[in-house]
Amino acid sequence: MKTNRSTAKPVHKPTFANGDDIQIxxxxxxxxxxxxxxxxxxxxxxxTTARRIYRAMLYTRVLDERMMAAQRQGRLSFYMxxxxxxxxxxxxxxxxxxxxxxxAQYREQGALAYRGxxxxxxxxxxxxxxxxTAHGRQMPxxxxxxxxxxxxxxxxxxxxxxxxxxxxxGQKLAGKGHCTLTIFGEGAASEGDFHAALNMASVHKVPxxxxxxxxGYAISTPVTEQFAGDGVAxxxxxxxxxxxxxxxxxxxAVYEATREARRLAVEENEPVLIEAMTYRLAAHSSSDDPSxxxxxxxxxxWHKKDPLRRMQRWLLxxxxxxxxxxxxxxxxxxxxxxxxxxxxxxxxxxxxxxLVSDVYAETPPLLREQLxxxxxxxxxxxxxxxxxxxxxxxxxxxxxQP
Amino acid sequence: xxxxxxLQAVNNALDTAMALDERVLCFGEDVGxxxxxxxxxxxxxxxxxxxxxxxxxxxxxxxxxxxxxxAAQGSVPVAEIQFxxxxxxxxDQLVNETAKFRYRxxxxxxxxxxxxxAPYGGGIAGGHYHSQSPEGYxxxxxxxxxxxPRNPYQAKGLLLASIRSPDPVIFFEPKRLYRASxxxxxxxxxxxxxxxxxxxxxxxxxxxxxxxAQMEVIEQAAEMAEKSGISCELIDLRTIVPWDIETVAAxxxxxxxxxxxxxxxxxxxxxxxxxxxxxxxxxxxxESPIERVTGLDTPFPLTLEKEYMPGPLKVxxxxxxxxxx
Numbered sequence: 001m002k003t004n005r006s007t008a009k010p011v012h013k014p015t016f017a018n019g020d021d022i023q024i025x026x027x028x029x030x031x032x033x034x035x036x037x038x039x040x041x042x043x044x045x046x047x048t049t050a051r052r053i054y055r056a057m058l059y060t061r062v063l064d065e066r067m068m069a070a071q072r073q074g075r076l077s078f079y080m081x082x083x084x085x086x087x088x089x090x091x092x093x094x095x096x097x098x099x100x101x102x103x104a105q106y107r108e109q110g111a112l113a114y115r116g117x118x119x120x121x122x123x124x125x126x127x128x129x130x131x132x133t134a135h136g137r138q139m140p141x142x143x144x145x146x147x148x149x150x151x152x153x154x155x156x157x158x159x160x161x162x163x164x165x166x167x168x169x170g171q172k173l174a175g176k177g178h179c180t181l182t183i184f185g186e187g188a189a190s191e192g193d194f195h196a197a198l199n200m201a202s203v204h205k206v207p208x209x210x211x212x213x214x215x216g217y218a219i220s221t222p223v224t225e226q227f228a229g230d231g232v233a234x235x236x237x238x239x240x241x242x243x244x245x246x247x248x249x250x251x252x253a254v255y256e257a258t259r260e261a262r263r264l265a266v267e268e269n270e271p272v273l274i275e276a277m278t279y280r281l282a283a284h285s286s287s288d289d290p291s292x293x294x295x296x297x298x299x300x301x302w303h304k305k306d307p308l309r310r311m312q313r314w315l316l317x318x319x320x321x322x323x324x325x326x327x328x329x330x331x332x333x334x335x336x337x338x339x340x341x342x343x344x345x346x347x348x349x350x351x352x353x354x355l356v357s358d359v360y361a362e363t364p365p366l367l368r369e370q371l372x373x374x375x376x377x378x379x380x381x382x383x384x385x386x387x388x389x390x391x392x393x394x395x396x397x398x399x400x401q402p
Numbered sequence: 403x404x405x406x407x408x409l410q411a412v413n414n415a416l417d418t419a420m421a422l423d424e425r426v427l428c429f430g431e432d433v434g435x436x437x438x439x440x441x442x443x444x445x446x447x448x449x450x451x452x453x454x455x456x457x458x459x460x461x462x463x464x465x466x467x468x469x470x471x472x473a474a475q476g477s478v479p480v481a482e483i484q485f486x487x488x489x490x491x492x493x494d495q496l497v498n499e500t501a502k503f504r505y506r507x508x509x510x511x512x513x514x515x516x517x518x519x520a521p522y523g524g525g526i527a528g529g530h531y532h533s534q535s536p537e538g539y540x541x542x543x544x545x546x547x548x549x550x551p552r553n554p555y556q557a558k559g560l561l562l563a564s565i566r567s568p569d570p571v572i573f574f575e576p577k578r579l580y581r582a583s584x585x586x587x588x589x590x591x592x593x594x595x596x597x598x599x600x601x602x603x604x605x606x607x608x609x610x611x612x613x614x615a616q617m618e619v620i621e622q623a624a625e626m627a628e629k630s631g632i633s634c635e636l637i638d639l640r641t642i643v644p645w646d647i648e649t650v651a652a653x654x655x656x657x658x659x660x661x662x663x664x665x666x667x668x669x670x671x672x673x674x675x676x677x678x679x680x681x682x683x684x685x686x687x688x689e690s691p692i693e694r695v696t697g698l699d700t701p702f703p704l705t706l707e708k709e710y711m712p713g714p715l716k717v718x719x720x721x722x723x724x725x726x727x
Contacts, residue, residue: 101475103471132508133507133508133510134506134507134508134510135508137505137506137508138506142506144506144507144510144511145510146510146511151474151507151511152506152507152510152511154498154499154502154506156494156498156499159467159494159495159498159499161467162463162464162466162467162468162470162471162495163467163468163470163471163474163499164471165464165467165468165471166467166468166469166470166471166472166473166474166475166479167471167472167474167475168471169468169471169472169477170471170472170475170476170477171475173427173453173477174475174476180471192461192463192491193463193464193467193494193495195461196459196461196463196464196467196468197464197467197468199459199461199464200458200459200461200464200468203458203459204456354508358504358505358508358509359504359505359544359545360504360545360547360568360569360644361504361512361514361567361568361569362568364597364644365644365647365648366644366645366647367544367644
């Protein structure tokens with residue numbers, strides 16, 4: 001029952017509460033070894049969806065391994081891995097309609113992989129070349145796709161969360177039965193934007209799902225120094241919002257929880273908070289070294305709960321997957337990533353003009369002037385601008401061959 | 403035509419926009435039943451329902467974040483920030499999100515439908531936190547359009563243009579003029595151009611440039627100056643960014659003198675940008691240094707507000723300094 005000022009029961013002794021009497025359980029169906037708990041209910045995951053999920057998980061793992069290696073070789077300026085959190089990201093994506101909106105933080109490339117973002121699209125963004133839809137304006141991993149309903153990533157943390165509430169409010173008015181899933185880390189959940197978003201979603205009954213990937217660390221800061229309460233899930237109560245904590249490395253639990261969350265959001269206009277308990281098996285980013293803040297022992301314990309291994313075991317047990325298939329797919333994905341990368345890194349940089357386009361719908365005269373001044377400067381000093389000088393005045397040579 | 407004050411003109415523009423396009427939504431603190439603390443959204447909820455005109459929780463960063471999402475989705479949100487002084491919690495959403503949405507996605511996504519309205523400016527005994535003119539902060543962020551109207555006719559036409567602009571607009575309303583400025587306003591739908599300054603009065607000796615409530619101030623200063631035989635050309639910048647350099651430069655080529663005035667503090671104020679650009683474009687035509695008449699480099703005061711404000715007499719003195727240089 002919703003309590004507000006007028007219905008609160010009077011008491012005559014100072015009575016405090018800190019929420020400790022509420023312990024939020026963890027919803028889980030798959031044991032760490034990938035077998036199903038004896039008392040677990042059945043799953044609604046069908047073979048086609050399960051295979052699509054696993055393929056996307058494997059793809060994401062391969063992509064991350066290859067691109068991290070490429071970064072270490074100096075071919076790429078920066079990279080961030082989804083490694084360890086694939087089930088939370090892909091399981092939740094799979095429970096949506098493919099036309100539902102996703103507003104992610106930055107470590108959620110698995111969602112794009114599931115929806116069919118091509119290797120070429122990944123590579124063009126990572127290398128910021130002339131085929132990158134955002135014209136090389138953002139650091140690697142800031143993907144976006146209008147066709148796949150995946151908002152372009154923005155580095156500032158949590159800004160997408162109130163935007164998701166607004167987007168979903170618009171979806172509700174449009175009345176086509178869509179919702180928005182926004183994904184963020186437990187660190188981002190400390191930002192004001194998180195609280196603003198949840199409160200507004202609850203007050204206005206918005207079809208939005210807030211998925212927190214609680215992976216234990218915000219870069220180096222452990223959850224014990226991030227919050228004192230019972231994780232992120234408990235915060236929903238302050239907003240009178242539906243909340244659930246799931247084992248984020250358990251594909252079945254994430255999928256079922258998100259499916260029900262979507263039903264609540266779309267059919268009942270009830271926003272939902274999901275806290276997926278997971279672990280970032282890799283570093284925060286290519287610029288981070290986790291050995292400075294967490295132990296090898298801890299990492300090893302989580303490797304045993306690797307979401308890919310768990311799902312693989314479950315699939316093998318059902319006869320929906322086999323080891324030959326796994327080996328062949330892994331090899332072909334590695335080849336695909338490597339070959340596509342080689343092409344992407346050879347492509348030209350974006351045209352100079354893209355420096356000033358898209359700031360406004362129509363470029364203002366002052367900005368056009370600034371571009372002309374810059375072009376004249378580059379023509380005077382072409383040796384100082386090897387990225388753009390060869391392409392001025394329509395460029396020379398064929399695409400990809402300076 | 404109807405006689406309206408600036409507030410009624412804003413209300414009328416919102417009404418017009420909502421009547422013609424069901425994607426237009428108005429929301430903010432106290433915007434619903436109450437119609438906003440200044441009553442700019444009066445009767446809109448009654449007319450268009452709670453889904454399209456509603457109160458939000460008291461959280462500016464949430465209001466603008468929510469509005470960004472709505473605009474990205476294809477709605478046309480008009481968000482109210484109750485006072486421009488309280489826009490800063492939403493600064494991140496405005497400068498890092500609103501402004502960069504189109505650029506960072508290569509136009510895959512944009513929030514062009516967004517308009518953020520906020521009453522700004524002094525002269526109402528509002529002290530530090532009900533008087534500020536923050537246009538300069540936003541003028542420093544590429545991707546934002548900042549618009550300030552000077553009277554009811556301008557307010558309706560510019561607000562309708564802002565709502566329909568393909569770019570996000572921050573629309574600062576001079577609250578001192580909400581009820582003080584009254585004029586004839588067409589009842590029909592009309593738009594006034596963004597990115598275009600307006601020569602409000604032609605003159606030959608000196609150009610006076612301002613925007614919003616400060617237009618009234620430079621008009622009074624010009625009247626005083628005309629009595630001493632100085633012919634003043636008055637320009638309302640209207641859109642602060644992207645600004646209309648051409649109209650201002652053309653005027654200064656003619657007059658050779660420029661005074662720019664705004665309520666915001668001097669240092670880093672938008673007058674500095676105008677002065678730098680115009681001296682570069684019009685260097686050989688300038689008869690005297692460009693003068694800035696602005697607020698002081700202090701927080702906005704209360705009791706000594708009149709002393710702080712760049713009133714008509716201060717502008718009048720600047721005109722003389724410029725003429726006598």
